[in-house]
Amino acid sequence: MRQTLANRFLSGAALATLLMAGVHSTALAATSAEDSKAHVEKPFDMSTIDTFSGAFLAARTADGDRDFPNAIGFYKKALAFEPGRVDVRERLMLALFMNGDFDEGVRYAKDLKNDKAVERVTGVARGLAAIRDREYNAADKALDYKGPNDLDRLMNALLSAWAELGASKGKQAVARMAGLKGPPWYDIFKNYNAGVAANLIGDTDGARKYLADAITDRDGAATATDLFVRSVMALATLESNQGNKQKALDALSVGENALNNYAPFKAMRTSINAGEKLPPLITTAAEGAAGVLFGVGGALNRPGAEDTVMLYLQFARALDPKSADMLILLGGIAENVGQEDKAVTYYRDVPKTSPMSRLSEMQLGLTLAKGGNLDEARQHLKALVEADPTDLRSYLAYGSVLSDAKDYPAMAKNYDDAVTSIKQPTRSQWxxxxxxxxAYERLKDWPKAEPNFRKALELSPDQPQVLNYLGYSWVDMNRNLKEGLDMIKKAVELKPDDGYIVDSLGWAYYRLGRFDDAVTELERAAELKAGDPTINDHLGDTYWRVGRTLEAVYQWKRALGDEPEAAEIPKIEDKIANGLPPLDKAGETAEKPDDRIAPAGQEGDKKS
Incomplete structure (x- = not known):
């Protein structure tokens, strides 16, 4: 359902066309070959660009890299050369919105309001600005939409309804939201918005009904998970503040059944049990409108749609800058596109009083580590563990950073502490x-490692990563060979498109001397995970054993070019120069066993 929704919008909405295909892309033809060469071969410097084409090319390049501050500067410089270029103003407006410069972007949106190429963006932006400024009649006019796209129609109708509520027509607004006609996936959007709007105007019974319908909508929860979470939190807040403690906890239980061990639900449960008054999610029409953009952005959030989602979330942020879940979603997208510094800023902006705070703090620690700030990340996540020793997700977050730092003694202690905090192990704790x-396998303490792998499988017997790790370890140590190989085969059946697991099967065959079988699996692994140095190295070894020596050398050279770990480089170079040593009489390889017992081609701890 969620995939269908995203595909319908991304294929039909003008906004996506603007962001993905570009506005007036033929304008690049105006860039001369000389300018292109000059500006591609060296970093862009604003002071050295003295032509329109140079500035425009620099802006487009920065835009493509999502370097919006520089894109904005270069687009403005291009306009200084040719002020009449509508295509440049269109791109500048989009870059401003993507950078979070909403007010300046709106000025361009007003100037371009009659430009058909960007009318969907300018209409929404002007409507949101009017709602924020309490100019509700102007908002309704700007948001008028009569096009064919279902999601655009839903979104604009909900935004117009929030403008109507802002204009003191709350009952009409709620009725408009609840009465929207459209595909089945409209329901969760309608019910959430009608619920929080009804609560805002004091219609508690109506709010309870709409929000209850939202949280029991299974298809809706799959279509718009972030909006489902909001619906659960809104209903729990309503019931708690009405003195209905058990009903509030029941609402959270519905959410927890869908999202196990979700930190914000746990935080709310603690507050409700303590009798604390909870702030409502929505207190103004502007915040309600921001929630519409958040819900749409969350439903569309998938690889390839980052720019579209980011634009909607930046719009939402302009109206509700302290919305915790919106900031966390923005942070996640920034991470996905390699902008860790921006992600850190978004996570730090999440209010400490929000139930989402602990979730943002965990993401902050992981992002710090991803950006190379390992010491700060370790201190940050360790403090989270100490603050709430019962929160198992914080152990997993801290443990992943310790793993990246290869601090296996600290990693083992971290998980020892986690196990101590578990009273009765459940499936989800595998x-x-x-x-x-x-951690113990990395420390070469197999007697402590193996029982933990077995316990993980006892709790969740079909976990492919555990099957792969334990099975490969046994094969690598020349013990439990049949059971180990069967485990790896089962892991491949469960995840046939996982190049690392397929590589493990191929490498297990190699270790058992079944080289023809190894070639088959390792060739498939190399197709599934092209460019992985370990897989290409393994394939080279296997080619050598079956007599395909030229192909072996080629694969080793590929592995060397794919940036393997430093310790592997001299080994690969030696194989390129000298090949592999001969097999011994028993048919086993004469090479020393890998120091790495982890499943071939991966650090297993990164694949959980």
Whole structure:
């Protein structure tokens, strides 16, 4: 359902066309070959660009890299050369919105309001600005939409309804939201918005009904998970503040059944049990309108749609800058596109009083590590563990950073502490034991590692990562060979498109001397995970054993070019120069066993 929704919007809405295909892309033809060469071969410097084409090319390049501050500067410089270029103003407006410069972007949107190429963007932006400024009649006019796209129609209708509520027509607004006609996936959007709007105007019974319908909508929860979470939190807040403690906890239970061990639900449960008054999610029409953009952005959030989602979330941020879930979603998208510094800023902006705070703090720690700030990340996540020793997700977050730092003694202690905090192990806690096993395996303490892998499988028998890790370890140590190989085969059946697991099967065949079988699996692994140095190295070894020596050398050279770990480089270079040593009489390889017992081609702890 969610995929269908995203595909319908991304294929039909003008906004996506603007962001993905570009506005007036033929304008690049105006760039001369000389300018292109000059500006591609060296970094862009604003002071050295003295032509329109140079500035425009620099802006487009920065835009493509999502370097919006520089894109904005270069687009403005291009306009200084040719002020009449509508295509440049269109792109500048989009870059401003993507950078979070909403007010300046709106000025361009007003100037371009009659430009058909960007009318969907300018209409929404002007409507949102009017709602924020309490100019509700102007908002309704700007948001008028009569096009064919279902999602655009839903979004604009909900935004117009929030403008109507702002104009003191709350009952009409709620009725308009609840009465929208459209595909079945409209329901969760309608019910959430009608619910929080009804609550805002004091219609508690109506709010309860709409929000209850939202949280029991299974298809809706799959279509718009972020909006489902909001619906659960809104209903729990309503019931708690009405003195209905058990009903509030029941609402959270519905959410927890869908999202196990979700930190914000846990935080709300603690507050409700403590009798604390909870702030409502929505207190103004502007915040309600921001929630519409947040809900749409969350439903569309998938690889390839980052720019579209980011634009909607930046619009939402302009109206509700302290919305915790919106900031966390923005942070996640920034991470996905390699902008860790921006992600850190978004996570730090999440209010400490929000139930989402602990979730943002965990993401902050992981992002700090991803950006190379390992010491700060370790201190930050360790403090989270100490603050709430019962929160198993914080152990997993901290453990992943310790794993990246290869601090396996600290990693083992972290998971020892996690296991101590578990009173009765459940299926969902398999990963704690899996990671604990990895820590001890890394420390070469197999007697402590193996029981943890077995416990993980006892809790969740069909976890492909555990099957792969334990099975490969046995094969690598020349013990439990049949059971180990069967485990790896089962892991491949469960995840046939996982190049790392397929590589493990191929490498297991290699270790068992079944080289023809190894070639088959490792060739498939190389197709699934092209460019992985370990897989290409393994394939080279296997080619050598079956007599395909030229292909072996080629694969080793590919592995060397794919930036393997430093310790592997001299080994690969030696194989390129000298090949592999001969097999011994028993048919085993004469090479020393890998120091790495982890499943071939991966650090297993990164695959949980």
């Amino acid at each position: 990963s704690i034991y899996f990671q604990r096993g990895i």
